[in-house]
Amino acid sequence: MPQIAVQDLSKTYRVAERRRGLxxxxxxxxxxxxxxxxxxxxxxxxxxxxxxxxxxxPNGAGKSTLIKILCGILMxxxxxxxxxxxxxxxxxxxxVARIGVVFGxxxxxxxxxxxxxxxxxxxxxxxxxxxxxxxxxxxxxSLLRIDQLLHRPVRQLSLGQRMRCDIAxxxxxxxxILFLDEPTIGLDANSKLALRDFIKHLNRHNGVTVIxxxxxxxxxxxxxxxxxxxxxxxxxxxxxxxxxxxDTPGQRRLVIxxxxxxGDITVEGATVxxxxxxxxxxxxxxxxxxxxxxxxxxxxxHDIAELSIEEPTIEELIADFYASHGAVEA
Amino acid sequence: MRDAGTGPYRAIFAAxxxxxxxxxxxxxAGIATQFWFGGIMVMALSAFYTEGGGxxxxxxxxxxxxIWLGQAFLGLLPWNVDPEIAVMMRTGxxxxxxxxxxxxxxxxxxxxxxxxxxxxxxxxxPLLLVTSVVFDWVGLGAWSLxxxxxxxxxxxxxxxxxxxxxxxxxxxxxxxxxxxWTISGQGINVFTNSLVLILSGMVIPLPLFxxxxxxxxxxxxxxxxxxxxxxxxxxxxxxxxxxxxxxxQIFWTMLFIGLGHLCMTRTMRRIQIQGG
Numbered sequence: 150m151p152q153i154a155v156q157d158l159s160k161t162y163r164v165a166e167r168r169r170g171l172x173x174x175x176x177x178x179x180x181x182x183x184x185x186x187x188x189x190x191x192x193x194x195x196x197x198x199x200x201x202x203x204x205x206x207p208n209g210a211g212k213s214t215l216i217k218i219l220c221g222i223l224m225x226x227x228x229x230x231x232x233x234x235x236x237x238x239x240x241x242x243x244x245v246a247r248i249g250v251v252f253g254x255x256x257x258x259x260x261x262x263x264x265x266x267x268x269x270x271x272x273x274x275x276x277x278x279x280x281x282x283x284x285x286x287x288x289x290x291s292l293l294r295i296d297q298l299l300h301r302p303v304r305q306l307s308l309g310q311r312m313r314c315d316i317a318x319x320x321x322x323x324x325x326i327l328f329l330d331e332p333t334i335g336l337d338a339n340s341k342l343a344l345r346d347f348i349k350h351l352n353r354h355n356g357v358t359v360i361x362x363x364x365x366x367x368x369x370x371x372x373x374x375x376x377x378x379x380x381x382x383x384x385x386x387x388x389x390x391x392x393x394x395x396d397t398p399g400q401r402r403l404v405i406x407x408x409x410x411x412g413d414i415t416v417e418g419a420t421v422x423x424x425x426x427x428x429x430x431x432x433x434x435x436x437x438x439x440x441x442x443x444x445x446x447x448x449x450x451h452d453i454a455e456l457s458i459e460e461p462t463i464e465e466l467i468a469d470f471y472a473s474h475g476a477v478e479a
Numbered sequence: 480m481r482d483a484g485t486g487p488y489r490a491i492f493a494a495x496x497x498x499x500x501x502x503x504x505x506x507x508a509g510i511a512t513q514f515w516f517g518g519i520m521v522m523a524l525s526a527f528y529t530e531g532g533g534x535x536x537x538x539x540x541x542x543x544x545x546i547w548l549g550q551a552f553l554g555l556l557p558w559n560v561d562p563e564i565a566v567m568m569r570t571g572x573x574x575x576x577x578x579x580x581x582x583x584x585x586x587x588x589x590x591x592x593x594x595x596x597x598x599x600x601x602x603x604x605p606l607l608l609v610t611s612v613v614f615d616w617v618g619l620g621a622w623s624l625x626x627x628x629x630x631x632x633x634x635x636x637x638x639x640x641x642x643x644x645x646x647x648x649x650x651x652x653x654x655x656x657x658x659x660w661t662i663s664g665q666g667i668n669v670f671t672n673s674l675v676l677i678l679s680g681m682v683i684p685l686p687l688f689x690x691x692x693x694x695x696x697x698x699x700x701x702x703x704x705x706x707x708x709x710x711x712x713x714x715x716x717x718x719x720x721x722x723x724x725x726x727x728q729i730f731w732t733m734l735f736i737g738l739g740h741l742c743m744t745r746t747m748r749r750i751q752i753q754g755g
Contacts, residue, residue: 222577224748238748246580257575261498273490274579 151195152326152358153219158228159382160189160214188214189225190382196360198325201352203373204362207471211382212362216330219360220250233325246275249319253331256315258303264314265299268321275322282321289317292347309340316347326358327351333365345371366463378470385474390463393470399435402459403443404428408452416446427454487581488589495590499597506601509554513606517550520682521622536686536693537715540625545684545709547624551606554599555643556704557650558675559668561594564655573659577747584652584743588736591651596644628714635721639708642728646703649735656739659746680706686715700735703728 166182167173188211196202206212217223218230221237221244230237235244251257258267272282290296293313298306306314312332319327329348333341349372351357361373369376370390378386386393403419407427415421418438419431433443440458447453461469521543528539537545564587567573576583607624614623627633657667676682678701685696685706696702707724710716716724 217574220578222574223750241577242580242582245578248578250575250578252574255570255572255575257578259494259498261501262494266494270490270494274487274581276486276580 152198152200152233153194153196153360154231155195155219156193156229158189158192158215158218158225158230159187160211160218160223161226162186162188187382189218189228191228192379192382192384194377194384194387196358198358199352199356200375201348201359201361201373203369203376204360204379205364205366205369205376205467206379206385208364210379212379213330215379216250216328216360216362220248220328221245246322247324248326248328249322249324250328251312251315251319251330251332253312253329253334256303256311257318258311258314260304261302263300263302264295264306267303267314267318268299271318271321277322281323285321285323286317289320292350293317294343308335309337312336312340312344316344320351324357326360329359329361329363331363331365332361333363333368341365341367348372366467370463378467380471380474386470390466393466394460399437400461401433401435401440402461403431403433403440404457404459405431405447405453406455408454411451414451416443418443418446487579488585491586492589492593495593496597499594500601502598503601506598509598509602510605513550513553513602514609517546517606517610520546524687525622536690537684537713541713541715542684542687543622544625544713545680547606547610548709548712549681549705551603551610552599552640552643552705553681554602555595555647556675556679556681557595557647557654558672560654560658561591561651563590563594565658568658573750583747584736584740587655587743588648588652588739591655592644592648595647595651625713627712628717632712632714632717632721635717635725636708636712639711639721639725639728642725642732643704643708646700646728646732646735649732649739650700653735653739653742656742656746659750675701675704678702679704680709684709686710698727700731703731 162185163183164186166184192211192215204212204215214223218225219232219237221241224238232244233247235247237244257271258264259270262270268286271277272279277285290299293316295310295313295317298310298314303311303314316332327348332348333344336344345368348359348361352359352372359372361368363369374389376386376388376390376393377384402422405428407414407429410427411429414429416431419433422430422432424430431443433440444453444456524542524546525539528535528542535542564573567576576586579586610622610624611626614620627636654667654671661667678696678699680696680702681704685702686693688696697706703724707716707728711721711724714721
């Protein structure tokens with residue numbers, strides 16, 4: 150049985166619209182027009198215990214709405230969902246005791262309190278027994294390397310430090326599912342790598358199910374075996390990045406540094422993408438023209454100093470996918 | 480649904496209470512303000528007692544005591560929205576409130592209670608000490624806070640003050656919930672401010688209103704914030720009447736807790752939290 154079962158989930162927000170100008174504002178006092186915004190339109194999927202799934206999609210696609218419904222914060226307009234046998238919004242108190250949530254753009258720590266005080270407050274709020282709290286906190290503190298930060302008020306921490314403390318805070322009650330909404334936003338390269346390692350560790354060694362919503366494709370590439378792509382409130386694709394790469398046309402890029410000036414070079418089977426000095430980038434479809442054929446044709450007429458063949462990056466892959474599905478935010 | 484045990488609620492109460500005690504500068508400013516306003520009100524009332532004809536239902540000394548008690552416990556009045564909650568609404572951090580495995584109503588109730596009592600504790604003690612003891616020493620005895628009428632009156636008064644704390648927290652929580660709809664809370668403050676000050680008896684002691692209004696004023700919920708405990712203090716309400724007064728406070732408290740809980744449930748079902 151899946152740990153998370155989502156069936157035909159929809160959420161429509163009712164948004165009040167303001168009319169323009171002074172007269173409009175005056176009329177708005179008496180009658181308001183509302184606009185229905187469909188954030189989710191029939192989302193279904195199932196997730197097994199111990200999975201690490203990425204949720205991606207352009208801004209406004211419905212990622213956050215989906216996560217908030219799964220967390221029990223929002224009620225859907227229709228559809229059904231069960232997490233560990235509980236309906237999140239109906240059995241909220243029992244449900245939220247079993248999940249951990251990190252919103253990258255917010256903090257759940259008390260701004261003016263030292264980090265350790267926030268941890269102890271969370272221990273009491275989640276009714277974590279002292280013994281297990283001490284063990285869990287000790288592990289988290291050493292894994293996330295936050296022992297030096299514990300006695301500093303949260304407002305004095307850098308973003309990277311705060312995020313590590315926030316992740317620890319979300320795990321103090323040993324949840325079986327961890328929701329991460331843009332956990333690496335604004336972090337420097339080292340912090341991102343460290344955080345990814347930690348998330349991987351948590352998933353592999355502790356069997357925590359991780360649901361990761363992000364815009365950072367490196368996060369996805371490094372962590373998620375399975376990716377849900379959401380656009381316009383629907384799931385556009387559910388699978389791995391590798392599978393996606395396999396069934397997108399074999400777009401490759403051949404970058405060549407010629408040893409001489411080649412002018413307006415053209416070659417059969419590829420189009421010129423860019424030209425800077427003696428470096429020329431070609432785009433080709435590896436299923437139509439094999440790379441060695443292309444290189445053969447080019448070396449027949451010119452001397453080549455260096456060459457490289459590149460696959461599209463995850464970013465490019467996803468951007469193409471969004472564009473081809475009309476999922477780019479209006 | 481309320482889980483067994485009050486651990487989480489006690490914890491948030493203690494945390495907020497201790498955090499509030501750090502705002503010492505605000506407390507000092509508050510004390511100064513309360514002395515100033517108390518002084519003006521006491522003098523104005525005295526002028527009425529000296530110049531006005533007819534008979535008032537409480538004596539001048541009692542009216543002065545009523546004013547000082549009011550200034551000492553001003554912090555308990557549920558006249559505004561908790562700024563912490565208002566910020567939470569604006570930023571969307573209210574999402575984390577719903578992620579706590581607790582009943583959000585009682586969680587906010589505990590938070591409101593800590594906020595009100597901590598703010599009051601810092602101000603009440605110096606104000607009560609100065610107006611009761613120091614005023615006598617420096618020859619301001621005629622303007623001072625009189626001791627409670629009897630030991631029984633004091634005990635009943637303290638009991639009634641506990642009810643004040645609960646009633647005030649229930650009303651504060653109700654105000655806080657309303658911020659979910661209005662986002663800012665500024666408008667509510669303007670409205671509740673004058674309503675609470677007048678109907679509680681904080682501006683003019685309720686016994687000094689015209690006779691025909693007395694019963695109505697006593698029965699309305701806001702009398703339980705100021706008027707009932709202070710009348711118990713100088714045994715204007717004693718014995719069965721005092722008990723009835725406290726029962727009335729508890730009745731309104733339960734009613735507002737029930738109403739607040741209902742509002743919280745409904746509000747949270749419709750809440751929209753936008754943004755990441």
